[in-house]
Amino acid sequence: MSLSRTRMALRLDELRDSFDSSFSRPPPPQQEPGEALLRLRVGGTPLAVRLGHLSGLHLMPRLVQLPDSPASLLGVVGLRGQLIAVHDLAALLNLQTGESPRWLLLAGGTRRVGLAASGFEGQVRATREQMRPGGSSASHPLLSASVLLKDTPPLPVLDIDTLVQKLLEAAAAPQQGR
Amino acid sequence: MSLDSDPYRYFRIEARELLEQLTQGLLSLGDGEGDARAVPELFRYAHTLKGAARVVGQTDIAEMAHAVEDALSPYRNTGQVVPVNSVHEFLRLVGQMADTLDALEAPPAPASEAAQAELGTPMVAPQEGPSPEVVRVELARLDGLLEGLSEAVVQLGGLHGAVESISQAHHGTDLLIEQLTAPVASSGAAAERARWLSRVLSVAEGLRASLVKAGRQLGGGLGQVESELARLRDGAHALRLVPAQTLFGPLELTARDAAGSLGRQVEVLTEGGDIQIDGHVLASVRQALLHVVRNAMDHGLETPEERRAVSKSPTGHFSLKVQRRGGRVSFRCEDDGRGVDLGRVRQVAVERGVVSAAEADALDEHGLLDLLFQPGFSTARAITDVSGRGVGLDVVRDTVRRLKGEVYITSRLGQGTCITLEVPLTLASLEVLSVEAGGQRLLIPLEALTGAIHLPAEAVSWTGARACISYAGEALPFLPLADALKGANGEQRPRAWSVLVLDAGAAGRAAVGVERLQGISRRVSRPLPTSVPHLPLVAGASFDEQGIPLLLLDAAGLVRLVQAGSSTGAPKVRTSRKHRILVVDDSVTTRMLEKSILEAAGYEVELAASGEEGLEKVMRGGHSLVISDVEMPGMTGLDLTRRIRAVAALQSLPILMVSSLATEEDKRRGREAGVSAYIVKGEFHQHGFLDTVARLANEGRKQG
Numbered sequence: 001m002s003l004s005r006t007r008m009a010l011r012l013d014e015l016r017d018s019f020d021s022s023f024s025r026p027p028p029p030q031q032e033p034g035e036a037l038l039r040l041r042v043g044g045t046p047l048a049v050r051l052g053h054l055s056g057l058h059l060m061p062r063l064v065q066l067p068d069s070p071a072s073l074l075g076v077v078g079l080r081g082q083l084i085a086v087h088d089l090a091a092l093l094n095l096q097t098g099e100s101p102r103w104l105l106l107a108g109g110t111r112r113v114g115l116a117a118s119g120f121e122g123q124v125r126a127t128r129e130q131m132r133p134g135g136s137s138a139s140h141p142l143l144s145a146s147v148l149l150k151d152t153p154p155l156p157v158l159d160i161d162t163l164v165q166k167l168l169e170a171a172a173a174p175q176q177g178r
Numbered sequence: 179m180s181l182d183s184d185p186y187r188y189f190r191i192e193a194r195e196l197l198e199q200l201t202q203g204l205l206s207l208g209d210g211e212g213d214a215r216a217v218p219e220l221f222r223y224a225h226t227l228k229g230a231a232r233v234v235g236q237t238d239i240a241e242m243a244h245a246v247e248d249a250l251s252p253y254r255n256t257g258q259v260v261p262v263n264s265v266h267e268f269l270r271l272v273g274q275m276a277d278t279l280d281a282l283e284a285p286p287a288p289a290s291e292a293a294q295a296e297l298g299t300p301m302v303a304p305q306e307g308p309s310p311e312v313v314r315v316e317l318a319r320l321d322g323l324l325e326g327l328s329e330a331v332v333q334l335g336g337l338h339g340a341v342e343s344i345s346q347a348h349h350g351t352d353l354l355i356e357q358l359t360a361p362v363a364s365s366g367a368a369a370e371r372a373r374w375l376s377r378v379l380s381v382a383e384g385l386r387a388s389l390v391k392a393g394r395q396l397g398g399g400l401g402q403v404e405s406e407l408a409r410l411r412d413g414a415h416a417l418r419l420v421p422a423q424t425l426f427g428p429l430e431l432t433a434r435d436a437a438g439s440l441g442r443q444v445e446v447l448t449e450g451g452d453i454q455i456d457g458h459v460l461a462s463v464r465q466a467l468l469h470v471v472r473n474a475m476d477h478g479l480e481t482p483e484e485r486r487a488v489s490k491s492p493t494g495h496f497s498l499k500v501q502r503r504g505g506r507v508s509f510r511c512e513d514d515g516r517g518v519d520l521g522r523v524r525q526v527a528v529e530r531g532v533v534s535a536a537e538a539d540a541l542d543e544h545g546l547l548d549l550l551f552q553p554g555f556s557t558a559r560a561i562t563d564v565s566g567r568g569v570g571l572d573v574v575r576d577t578v579r580r581l582k583g584e585v586y587i588t589s590r591l592g593q594g595t596c597i598t599l600e601v602p603l604t605l606a607s608l609e610v611l612s613v614e615a616g617g618q619r620l621l622i623p624l625e626a627l628t629g630a631i632h633l634p635a636e637a638v639s640w641t642g643a644r645a646c647i648s649y650a651g652e653a654l655p656f657l658p659l660a661d662a663l664k665g666a667n668g669e670q671r672p673r674a675w676s677v678l679v680l681d682a683g684a685a686g687r688a689a690v691g692v693e694r695l696q697g698i699s700r701r702v703s704r705p706l707p708t709s710v711p712h713l714p715l716v717a718g719a720s721f722d723e724q725g726i727p728l729l730l731l732d733a734a735g736l737v738r739l740v741q742a743g744s745s746t747g748a749p750k751v752r753t754s755r756k757h758r759i760l761v762v763d764d765s766v767t768t769r770m771l772e773k774s775i776l777e778a779a780g781y782e783v784e785l786a787a788s789g790e791e792g793l794e795k796v797m798r799g800g801h802s803l804v805i806s807d808v809e810m811p812g813m814t815g816l817d818l819t820r821r822i823r824a825v826a827a828l829q830s831l832p833i834l835m836v837s838s839l840a841t842e843e844d845k846r847r848g849r850e851a852g853v854s855a856y857i858v859k860g861e862f863h864q865h866g867f868l869d870t871v872a873r874l875a876n877e878g879r880k881q882g
Contacts, residue, residue: 067663085707
């Protein structure tokens with residue numbers, strides 16, 4: 001009986017010491033959760049977009065084509081009472097076109113520019129170390145950054161903000177006068 | 179945005195309204211339309227503004243409002259008429275208060291990164307706009323919406339009946355199952371089974387009745403709710419629409435203010451104030467119009483003395499006409515001032531190196547007027563408080579282009595200038611015809627529709643891809659709408675067409691064929707999104723009942739496309755230019771003879787009956803050759819030649835003299851004046867004449 005009481009006292013001391021000493025230890029390093037990216041398939045090519053640069057991802061609503069518009073402009077859709085122009089990511093990135101645009105990405109903040117992708121393959125997280133800045137070997141200047149994930153080839157990351165900016169600038173360029 | 183971060187938030191709205199009311203009241207006093215009874219009201223506006231300005235520490239505005247209040251005081255209760263001079267002084271003060279208020283509304287100048295770092299303030303992402311835009315809404319429209327909402331709620335309530343019927347049907351199903359699984363269903367005497375069957379039938383009939391009732395209630399109720407909600411949606415969109423009338427006060431004030439400070443008199447005429455336009459567009463256009471007004475007062479209108487000298491009334495006129503054209507709205511600003519001196523535009527453009535002398539020579543009237551929109555281009559000889567710094571018309575074009583619109587200018591020397599701003603309506607409530615073409619539902623603005631007829635396919639005459647129909651005795655170009663939109667020639671033609679005859683004003687008339695007409699409705703059209711480039715065939719879009727976009731077609735774009743007879747895209751701009759020849763002769767016979775010979779040879783001919791008229795026309799530019807008589811009353815051909823040669827940009831323009839004067843001395847005088855070639859009327863041969871014309875016209879173009 002006394003033996004077990006001694007053991008218990010020893011165990012209590014051990015626990016007390018462990019508890020007290022925990023205050024003197026530095027906090028353990030926190031694992032960086034990493035940035036969320038969406039993995040897409042565009043023109044048969046996998047690529048990623050930063051989730052923080054998007055305001056929505058939807059199954060493509062019914063597209064209405066616009067007459068006499070550039071080939072990369074697929075048309076307009078209605079989304080919750082808003083009119084959204086949908087641009088073909090594959091055409092804009094000079095990738096293989098012709099796949100059916102199944103997913104609609106919304107970018108451009110309040111100006112809501114729609115971008116069409118043929119496939120949505122899930123979400124990934126990447127730490128700062130896994131992100132690689134632009135390189136000259138990219139297939140398109142807007143795909144120069146990439147993310148290195150375990151056991152997969154480098155995944156190009158689309159610079160979606162620059163792409164949207166270019167689209168808006170091109171649309172705002174003055175038309176030819178009469 | 180909290181009041182802490184924007185202490186003037188409410189003051190701006192109130193002050194803007196009070197200034198608008200003061201302006202309107204003072205303008206009517208100035209016109210003599212308002213009577214002295216309006217003075218107490220104006221006094222009250224000034225007083226309220228003074229108080230509000232003091233509360234927010236805007237002492238400048240408070241003092242000016244106080245000055246107006248003070249000066250109005252003697253007329254307040256006496257019924258005395260306020261003298262016109264005082265009214266002008268009050269308007270000036272109101273203008274100054276509006277300027278101060280504008281300055282208060284301007285967003286703070288962006289601080290540099292270094293300055294921000296010094297202040298220790300974090301960098302903040304720039305906002306989309308300087309402050310939230312505000313729109314005033316008539317209470318009646320808001321009440322209409324609220325009534326509609328109440329109605330929709332009532333109609334939704336009616337659907338509870340359907341829920342009850344479905345619940346009864348549910349109960350009926352339970353009863354039916356109960357009957358079908360009863361022991362008597364599988365065994366029992368014949369009489370018992372007959373009774374059972376009768377019960378089953380009765381339950382089944384009850385079930386069917388409940389379902390029919392539910393279906394009827396749902397069908398009718400949903401349809402009503404759907405249409406009520408669609409009306410509400412359109413009504414809510416229409417809340418953004420503001421009458422163009424709200425532009426007129428500030429513009430009139432600016433016009434009078436600018437004219438007054440330049441010693442000119444102006445009467446402002448306005449039209450189209452009831453047209454409803456998106457408040458956002460109106461706010462942007464307002465700034466552009468203010469520049470146009472100031473420009474017209476400074477460069478366009480003459481002083482009363484100058485006007486009297488040319489037999490005009492001492493008071494100039496400036497008119498603003500607002501018109502809606504399909505998906506666009508135009509603001510036509512016209513003055514009856516001195517017009518644009520194209521010769522001077524040409525001269526200034528060459529002097530400032532905007533264009534070379536040769537380029538200036540090649541510019542036609544349109545090209546020369548276009549130079550006025552170049553940044554920093556001004557023909558004003560002196561800078562005034564109003565304009566002349568070359569800032570203004572370029573700002574106008576920039577503003578209009580930001581709204582995806584265009585600006586056009588025309589001018590007649592001595593008669594005035596007209597500047598038209600045309601912008602797409604971001605939001606418009608308009609009557610449309612819904613049609614089906616190529617399997618797609620499309621909207622066509624009703625105001626562009628002249629007629630709709632049913633035509634058998636044989637009534638359309640085809641020549642290759644081009645077609646035409648006969649309508650009211652007129653042959654109109656025709657194109658199936660589906661071909662126009664899809665850029666392909668339809669292989670299969672229907673047995674009959676529903677033909678729409680479109681009239682796009684200046685763009686002309688044309689007909690399009692559709693498969694079906696679906697009816698007329700009022701819809702709110704919205705603009706295409708900002709990432710879509712300008713598309714000539716689409717004015718905007720609305721939504722159908724399922725929320726799918728319906729394209730609203732642009733009548734003018736459609737008419738141009740049909741006229742071009744092309745089914746593969748917008749009409750191409752004509753790049754080749756005919757030689758344009760100006761014939762100056764006081765004899766109508768000679769003029770018409772030369773015109774017919776030249777036109778038969780493929781030249782474009784412009785006529786002038788005097789040297790003065792010829793000079794005015796030649797200054798507008800665009801000519802390859804001038805053919806002139808020598809002896810004319812007033813300005814002779816030689817005088818005309820000298821005047822043309824005095825303009826640097828026109829020194830190389832070929833001038834051919836055709837005259838009855840035949841001596842060597844006459845020819846020498848011609849050469850000295852700058853004449854390029856000389857033909858004697860007595861030796862006039864058509865072929866020789868045309869050879870000389872061809873040689874000179876080609877020289878003129880080469881040099882151009």
